[in-house]
Amino acid sequence: MSSAAQIRSQIEAQLADRIPAAFAPRAPIQMPTIPTGVGIIDSAIGGIPCGGITEVTGPASRSVGRKSLLVHMLARATQEHFCSLVDATDSFDPRSAHAAGVHLKRVLWIRCGGRNMKTLEQAFKAADLLLQGGGGFGLLTVDLTGIPEKFVRKIPLMTWFRFSRVIERLPAALVFITPYPVIGTCAIVTLHLSGGEIRWAQPAEDSPSHALLPVGLDFQIEIQTRRALRKSPQSAGTFSAQARWA
Amino acid sequence: MFFASIFVPDFIVQASLRAEPEATRQAWSNRPVAVLDGPESLPRVFAANEPARLAGILPGITKTQAAQCPGIILRKRIPLQEETAQNALIDCALGFSPRVESTAPGVVTVDIEGTERIFGPPQKLLGALVDSAARVGLRGNAAAAANCHAAHLAAKGFAGITVIARGNETDCLGRLPIEVLPLSEDQSEILNAWGIHRCQDLASLPTVPLVERLGQAGLQLQRLARGESARMLVPVEPPPKFEESLELEDPIENLESLGLVLDRLLVQIGARLAARSLGTDQLTLRFQLDVHQDRDVNKEDVKNGINNKDQITPDVWLRTLNLPIPMQDANVLLKLLQLDLAQRCPNAAVKAVTIEARPARRRLTQAGLFAPIAPEAEKLEITLARIRGLVHEEDEQGRAKVGTPEILPSHKPDDFRMTVLTSAEEKRVINTDISPPNSSPPSSCPPSCTSSSLTSRPMSMFRPPLPANVHCHAGIPIHIYFDDVSGAILRASGPWATSGHWWKSDEWSRAEWDVTVQFSSGVNQYRIFEEREQNRWYVEALYD
Numbered sequence: 001m002s003s004a005a006q007i008r009s010q011i012e013a014q015l016a017d018r019i020p021a022a023f024a025p026r027a028p029i030q031m032p033t034i035p036t037g038v039g040i041i042d043s044a045i046g047g048i049p050c051g052g053i054t055e056v057t058g059p060a061s062r063s064v065g066r067k068s069l070l071v072h073m074l075a076r077a078t079q080e081h082f083c084s085l086v087d088a089t090d091s092f093d094p095r096s097a098h099a100a101g102v103h104l105k106r107v108l109w110i111r112c113g114g115r116n117m118k119t120l121e122q123a124f125k126a127a128d129l130l131l132q133g134g135g136g137f138g139l140l141t142v143d144l145t146g147i148p149e150k151f152v153r154k155i156p157l158m159t160w161f162r163f164s165r166v167i168e169r170l171p172a173a174l175v176f177i178t179p180y181p182v183i184g185t186c187a188i189v190t191l192h193l194s195g196g197e198i199r200w201a202q203p204a205e206d207s208p209s210h211a212l213l214p215v216g217l218d219f220q221i222e223i224q225t226r227r228a229l230r231k232s233p234q235s236a237g238t239f240s241a242q243a244r245w246a
Numbered sequence: 247m248f249f250a251s252i253f254v255p256d257f258i259v260q261a262s263l264r265a266e267p268e269a270t271r272q273a274w275s276n277r278p279v280a281v282l283d284g285p286e287s288l289p290r291v292f293a294a295n296e297p298a299r300l301a302g303i304l305p306g307i308t309k310t311q312a313a314q315c316p317g318i319i320l321r322k323r324i325p326l327q328e329e330t331a332q333n334a335l336i337d338c339a340l341g342f343s344p345r346v347e348s349t350a351p352g353v354v355t356v357d358i359e360g361t362e363r364i365f366g367p368p369q370k371l372l373g374a375l376v377d378s379a380a381r382v383g384l385r386g387n388a389a390a391a392a393n394c395h396a397a398h399l400a401a402k403g404f405a406g407i408t409v410i411a412r413g414n415e416t417d418c419l420g421r422l423p424i425e426v427l428p429l430s431e432d433q434s435e436i437l438n439a440w441g442i443h444r445c446q447d448l449a450s451l452p453t454v455p456l457v458e459r460l461g462q463a464g465l466q467l468q469r470l471a472r473g474e475s476a477r478m479l480v481p482v483e484p485p486p487k488f489e490e491s492l493e494l495e496d497p498i499e500n501l502e503s504l505g506l507v508l509d510r511l512l513v514q515i516g517a518r519l520a521a522r523s524l525g526t527d528q529l530t531l532r533f534q535l536d537v538h539q540d541r542d543v544n545k546e547d548v549k550n551g552i553n554n555k556d557q558i559t560p561d562v563w564l565r566t567l568n569l570p571i572p573m574q575d576a577n578v579l580l581k582l583l584q585l586d587l588a589q590r591c592p593n594a595a596v597k598a599v600t601i602e603a604r605p606a607r608r609r610l611t612q613a614g615l616f617a618p619i620a621p622e623a624e625k626l627e628i629t630l631a632r633i634r635g636l637v638h639e640e641d642e643q644g645r646a647k648v649g650t651p652e653i654l655p656s657h658k659p660d661d662f663r664m665t666v667l668t669s670a671e672e673k674r675v676i677n678t679d680i681s682p683p684n685s686s687p688p689s690s691c692p693p694s695c696t697s698s699s700l701t702s703r704p705m706s707m708f709r710p711p712l713p714a715n716v717h718c719h720a721g722i723p724i725h726i727y728f729d730d731v732s733g734a735i736l737r738a739s740g741p742w743a744t745s746g747h748w749w750k751s752d753e754w755s756r757a758e759w760d761v762t763v764q765f766s767s768g769v770n771q772y773r774i775f776e777e778r779e780q781n782r783w784y785v786e787a788l789y790d
Contacts, residue, residue, distance in 0.1 A: 061731075063770045067704040067790035081618050082667075090641075091706040093787065094651035094662050100704060104651050106618070108630075108667045111647045112637050113709065126633045133629030136621025145706060145790075196790075198762055198771050200737065209722050212739040214760055214771065217703060217789060 031188075034139055034173050037076040038069065040237030044223050045189060048073060048139065048173040052188030053164050060179035063196035065219030065239065066145050067093070070177060071100045072239070073139065077173075078103035081138025084130050086110045088123040089146035108137070117151045120144070124159065131166045131174075140167075141175040149179055160186035188226050195220040249394050249479070250342075250356045250368065252375055253401035254335065254386040257352025258293035261331035262321040264383035265492045265510050271383065274319060278303060280312050283323040292323050326491050326600075331384060333485040334518050338378040341521040342371060345481045347394070352386075353401070355394050357479050372407045381517040391415060396473040399445075402426045415473025420446025427467055433460065445471035488526065488603040490514045497536035497595030501587055504596060509580050511601045516576035519603065525572025526603035529579060533563040534598035563592040570666040571623045572606035578624045585631040589639075626667070641709075657746055658754060659775075659786065660707060703789050705773065711784035714774060726763055726774065728785050733763040741776075755779060760789075 008023055015022045033047035041047065048054050058064035070085075074097060077083050083106060085092060090113035098104055108130075112122045127142045144152060164186040167174040176183060181190060201215040222236040254260055259279050263271055278298035282289040291312050294303045301315045312318060328351060335354045339346040342365060345357035358371055365371040368390040376388050389400030391410040396419060400408045403422035410418045422445045424437055436459075442448050448471040456464045469475040490511040498504050508531075519525060537560050567586055573579060621629075630648050637647045649664035714728035723738045740759035747753045756775040763770050771789040776782070 059767070061770070061788070062768055063789050065790060067706050071704040082620055090709050092651075093660070093705045093707045095653055095660070096704045098653055104653070105668075107650060109649065109651050109664070110633055110637060111641065113641060113647065122636050125636050129629050129632050129636075133621070133625055136619060136626065138618065196769075196771070198769070198789075200739075209738050209740055209759075212737055214703075214737075214739055214762075214789075217771065 032171070034073070034081065035076050036069070037072045038221070038239045040221055040235070040239060041191065041223060044235040044237075045225055048077075048175060049188055050138075050171055050173045051168050052174070053160070053167060053183055053186055054173060054175045054189045054191065055181065055183045055187035056175060056177045056191045056193065057179070057181045058193035060146070060149060063198075063217060064193040065196055065217065065221070066143075066177050066193060067091075068217065068219060068239070069191070069193065069221075070141060070143065070175075071097045071102060073141070073175065074107060075101040075103075077139040078106040082106045082108070082136060083139040084108040084110070084137045084141065086112070086123050086126045086130070086140075086142040088112045088119050088142070088144045089115055091146055092143065115146055115148060117154070120147055120151050120155070123147075124155075127163070127174075128166075131163070131170065135170055135172065137172055139173050139175065141177065143177045145177055145179065147179065152179060152182055155182065157184070157186075160184070164188075185226065190224040192222040192224065193219055194222070247357065247359050248368065248390060248392055249397045250358045250372055250375060250388060250390040251349070251394070251397035251401040252335065252339065252354050252356075252379060252386045252388045253398070254331075254352035254379070254384045256293065256295045257331070257384075258323065258328060259295045259321075260352075260384055261328045262323065264327065264331055264334075264514065265490070265507075266383075267510060268383075277317055277319055278315055279319045279321065281321050281323045282309050282312075289322075322493070322495075324491075324493050327493075330490055331382075333489070334382040334514065335379060335384055335386075336482060336485060337488070337518040338375065338382060338384075338521045340484055341378060341523070342375060345479060347479045348482045349394075349398060352384075353398060355398060355479060357481075358390065368409045369407060372409065376407065378517075378521050382514055382521070391473065393473065393476050394479055395470050395475045395477065399426050399470065399473075410473070416446075416449055419471060419473045420444065420449055424448055424471070427470055429467070430463075433463065433467070436460065484522070486605075488515050488518050488605060489600060491598065491600035493534075493598045494596070497597040499595045501584070501591060504587070504599075505580065505584055507599050508583055508601065509576070511599065512576040512579050512583075515601060515603050516574055516579070519574045519605065522605070523608065524605045525574045525608040526579070527569050527572045527606040528604040529567045529569070529583065530602040530604075531565045531567070531583065532600040532602070533592050533596045534600075535561045535563055535592055535594040536597040537561045537594045561594075563596075565590070570627060570668060572608045573624060573627075574608065575624060578628060581628050582631050585628070585635055589635055621667075623668075630667075657744060659744070659756075659758075660709070705787035706790040707787045708785055711775075711786045714783045714785050716774065716776070716783040723759055723761055723774065723783075726761065726772075726783075726785075731765060733765040735761045736764050736769065737762045745778075753779075758786075 012022050031049040031051050033049050035042050035047040056066060056069055058066045074083055085107060087109060090111040092109060094104055110126050112119045123142055123144065130137065130140055160183045163174065197218045198214055199216045199218065201213045218238050220238055258281050262281050263274065276297055278295065278301050280291045280294040280298050280303050283292035284290045289309045291303055291305050291307050293305060298318065303312050303315055309320065312320060332348060332351060336346055336348055339354045339356045343356045343358055343361060347355040349355045358368065361371060365374060372388040372390055376386060379386050387401045387405055389397050389404060389408040391397040391400055392412045396410055396415045399419055399422060400410055403426040424442060424445055448468055451468065453465065453468065456468055466475065492507055492511060498507065567582060634648050640646055646664035650667045651662050652665045654661045654663060712728050714726055716723045717725040723735050725734055726732065738759050738761045741757035743757050745755035755778045757778060758773060758775045761772055761774055763772060772785050773787045774783060774785050777784065
């Protein structure tokens with residue numbers, strides 16, 4: 001045995017009662033997950049991980065599937081959990097969510113309403129109060145869609161660190177929907193959304209306008225995970241939202 | 247039959263001190279206290295406690311005379327306080343039996359026949375009754391006997407807890423002074439002249455000569471002294487509301503001090519609710535404000551931009567707080583009231599506070615084996631009250647900003663209301679129109695689409711809808727400009743005409759379109775509509 005290996009084994013033996021396997025790689029964290037109902041996410045990472053921040057990003061003012069993914073998550077999560085939604089711009093549509101299978105009676109909806117810095121502060125304070133408020137929610141979502149980027153950029157990094165520390169101790173998943181990637185390494189999973197493509201049910205080009213029916217929207221999704229999750233670091237795929245008649 | 251009676255000595259004095267904190271009451275227990283009544287110009291002592299009586303403070307003397315007693319505490323008489331104290335005593339008794347009689351101010355008699363299996367022997371029940379009364383700020387004596395009168399006289403005459411065995415009434419009551427009997431002044435003078443000082447002396451008198459001298463009233467007194475007088479209990483209806491009030495000597499101007507007053511009252515209400523195993527689902531707060539008659543509060547509110555709808559008259563401020571579930575914990579109720587007052591507080595100093603709690607049965611639910619873990623109701627309500635303080639309670643349309651959405655059975659777009667989040671599991675409505683979220687993808691889905699598909703296209707709503715300029719060609723939108731962006735409409739699906747509520751003030755009539763708009767940044771799909779009455783276009787939502 002080489003001297004380095006000997007020294008290593010000696011140190012590990014001495015620290016064994018305090019630090020098991022001091023030089024061995026950290027054991028993967030087995031985080032419970034909440035399935036999203038989106039196959040590509042569930043097959044890649046098992047769903048939204050509890051005890052960490054998940055960031056969903058997509059370009060502002062674009063049909064990229066942020067709300068569709070949110071509704072997907074709520075539809076699955078409300079089957080087993082109470083959920084909360086801090087809606088910074090008051091843009092959640094309960095009717096389409098109900099049609100998508102969201103159990104609305106298990107959703108606490110906080111409608112901040114507005115597109116300014118004050119609204120952003122309200123959303124963060126409300127999320128903070130929910131996190132500190134004794135738990136009971138399996139999925140906490142904060143939707144910052146519609147808040148101008150200049151305000152979102154002003155969120156200090158310390159805020160994300162604090163949220164990630166708080167959620168670590170809770171058996172719940174915390175999801176932020178942001179107009180661009182802003183959470184950085186504090187997010188355990190980042191879902192990049194892009195490319196909403198509209199599908200039309202069109203019998204013919206010269207059909208009257210009332211015969212043109214949009215049947216669905218297909219979205220591109222790219223999944224980035226941190227090392228702690230021990231999943232494949234990157235994967236991509238699509239998911240869709242269909243019209244009810246499709 | 248077996249009856250228990252609780253007697254509160256110096257009831258008027260105790261009622262006036264009930265709202266004080268427990269520590270203050272303890273500290274004042276040996277100090278002379280007198281309650282004043284009468285016109286403001288010449289108040290007189292109406293009632294006094296034992297130390298005050300020993301110091302010579304007797305009912306009828308003036309305030310000036312009473313104030314000469316060193317260390318005396320003078321309180322103004324408030325009849326409402328006596329009424330609420332009596333109700334509190336009844337509430338305590340109702341915790342032990344449904345048959346309760348409000349015998350006299352400070353005296354309550356309870357039918358305790360058959361309660362041994364629940365509360366144990368009478369001695370134990372009386373102890374619990376006295377403890378329960380102490381929790382609502384009333385210290386009393388309790389006694390149990392086979393008839394109402396005997397129980398009442400024993401509670402009045404003996405300190406602490408007394409249980410009179412059946413058939414032993416005469417011996418037990420015989421030791422009491424005749425002052426415990428309801429004697430008139432004439433009767434008292436006659437009996438004193440005869441040398442009758444104890445009940446046993448009266449009980450041993452021959453009946454016929456006694457009736458010859460004192461009439462039927464004398465016979466009644468002798469029966470009382472022997473513990474033989476029997477009567478029916480007259481049960482009272484439980485008080486329909488729990489009300490506590492406090493009139494302040496100096497008006498309060500800040501919320502911190504007001505919180506202390508509210509705390510005292512809520513502790514009393516909480517104890518009364520606990521005594522009857524009830525909670526409250528509605529708290530009504532009434533403040534009597536100290537408003538000078540020359541001051542026009544309404545004008546000041548308009549000037550200061552305050553919309554104080556809780557002020558029903560210039561000097562009365564009323565606020566009702568509805569609670570999602572019946573609650574009993576005084577700390578939780580206090581926190582909710584404080585958070586509510588922080589949002590809307592009266593615009594003048596408060597000189598009297600009344601809290602009324604509507605009783606409601608506490609929810610007795612056991613968490614279902616397969617039901618999800620719900621947030622703890624009391625903690626959640628405090629959290630939501632804090633959040634309401636942040637985001638305000640209602641939007642422009644009067645819908646709550648915090649709660650659970652409930653879709654209304656209406657064709658009106660974006661028609662919903664907000665309800666309270668409850669953990670009670672309700673029968674889930676299964677929408678047969680939609681397939682489960684993890685249903686297999688449709689055949690039109692591209693091969694890469696391995697996920698499930700939502701049978702709905704979620705929208706990102708604009709509340710209120712964004713005004714837009716729309717150019718049409720042959721009735722079909724071809725170009726749109728809104729929110730400082732413009733784009734060509736590639737495809738438009740519609741129009742879908744909807745209208746309704748023509749019989750109400752909020753009538754709507756519109757033509758909806760689903761449009762695909764080409765911007766420089768990409769292609770988006772929106773729902774737009776034309777308001778037919780005004781010929782104006784709006785963007786309602788982004789398909790997202």
